Amino acid sequence: MNDVLALSASVRSSAAGTVTGQPAITVPLGETDGIPVAVQLVGPPARDDLVISLAAQLEDAIGRHPQGIAAPERQFALIT
Numbered sequence: 001m002n003d004v005l006a007l008s009a010s011v012r013s014s015a016a017g018t019v020t021g022q023p024a025i026t027v028p029l030g031e032t033d034g035i036p037v038a039v040q041l042v043g044p045p046a047r048d049d050l051v052i053s054l055a056a057q058l059e060d061a062i063g064r065h066p067q068g069i070a071a072p073e074r075q076f077a078l079i080t
Helices: 002-020 048-062
Strands: 024-031 035-042
Touching: 002 048, 024 048
Parallel strands: none
Antiparallel strands: 024 035
16 A cells, blocks of 8 residues: 555646656755655656756765765756
8 A cells, every 4th residue: 555655746846847748857965864865856748858867966965875886977057
């Protein structure tokens, strides 16, 4: 039952971007009191490059990358 509730919450939090065609990405930040914490970035339509660039900058800033995966070569110009 918990999996169903988690999936329902996930769909509710991302449905607006799916309907409007806005690119979105979720970046895990770590844990607080054993609970996973993440941030979801949503950009304007057709600006996938912007959302990916911001997510890459956030990962670099907090020093986190997905477990077991080295920081990828960045294909997009970082926003400064």
